[in-house]
């Protein structure tokens with residue numbers, strides 16, 4: 053199909069907005085003149101700023117756009133939000149044909165943008181590279197349709213599925229190239245999530261603008277631990293914690309403007325993950341990358357939409373080394389949690405396998 057290649061380019065353009073557009077979708081757009089030549093490109097750069105179509109059309113005059121074609125990954129909007137409706141601008145610019153990757157799942161737009169364009173006599177072609185466009189906006193789709201935070205897990209294991217030795221030694225399982233890719237993956241998510249256990253074992257820095265930390269008993273070293281040195285840290289603790297311990301912690305963090313404490317429900321001496329995920333959503337965190345050990349990975353697995361699994365060609369061969377998902381005793385292989393393959397990449401000598409919920 054002739055529009056597939058152009059839609060692929062739009063998807064690539066859209067990814068330039070990763071990490072900056074949340075809670076909005078990632079959108080890329082290309083404009084062709086009446087002779088089919090590319091005359092402009094645009095993408096949604098930042099939440100609150102122009103949409104992709106507006107960025108692509110804004111500097112063109114009607115002599116350039118008249119009878120042209122606009123290709124866009126997502127249905128153009130028809131409502132006044134932070135910016136005026138893109139559908140109106142497309143009509144104003146006398147575009148003849150609009151090629152769309154996927155319909156918007158936002159109920160205030162879905163189908164209405166297309167109707168507005170059709171009513172103005174514009175030809176619409178829908179569903180070009182639809183699967184890829186939906187993958188591009190998997191976070192937005194989950195947020196809009198389920199009103200929940202998108203959960204991704206990142207883990208790095210040896211060939212025999214271990215994330216650390218029995219003594220907790222884990223630096224480093226994967227190569228520098230793989231660890232550099234982890235930094236790229238982090239940028240796609242609104243926040244990263246880790247635990248007191250991982251902070252105490254590894255003292256990681258985990259640079260990110262937002263960090264969610266599960267510290268039920270407030271046992272991390274708020275003053276010295278690397279994790280608290282940058283970003284906003286949302287620390288969740290057991291609301292039944294002794295008031296004296298809470299007061300001491302509040303005193304310790306009183307000058308740390310980037311650390312915020314949130315009481316949370318617990319179940320069987322563990323943080324209640326349903327409560328946690330709904331609180332995170334209410335805080336406006338639309339996607340989270342979990343970077344923890346096997347216990348939390350295992351508990352949060354049932355909520356996971358996607359897993360980034362780095363595998364290094366190393367074998368520990370020690371049964372008591374830490375497993376990457378440690379949460380159940382199971383005797384029947386048919387009862388294993390199943391996921392769907394998405395992608396494989398090489399960061400020699402390691403691989404990155406990506407899979408998603410079936």
Ligand SMILES: NC(=O)c1ccc[n+]([C@@H]2O[C@H](COP(=O)([O-])OP(=O)(O)OC[C@H]3O[C@@H](n4cnc5c(N)ncnc54)[C@H](OP(=O)(O)O)[C@@H]3O)[C@@H](O)[C@H]2O)c1
Pocket residue numbers: 206207208209214215216220221222225246247248249250253254266267268269321322323324325343344345346347348349351352374
């Ligand atoms: N290779 C990798 O990708 C990677 C990544 C991160 C960490 N690690 C390694 O993992 C090791 C730590 O693993 P870990 O399994 O001991 O710790 P973990 O999975 O990071 O954290 C487990 C702890 O989280 C807390 N927690 C709170 N709510 C929970 C819930 N609903 N379910 C489960 N846990 C909950 C509990 O501590 P409380 O009692 O405080 O509530 C629990 O002990 C470290 O040695 C670190 O090096 C490896």
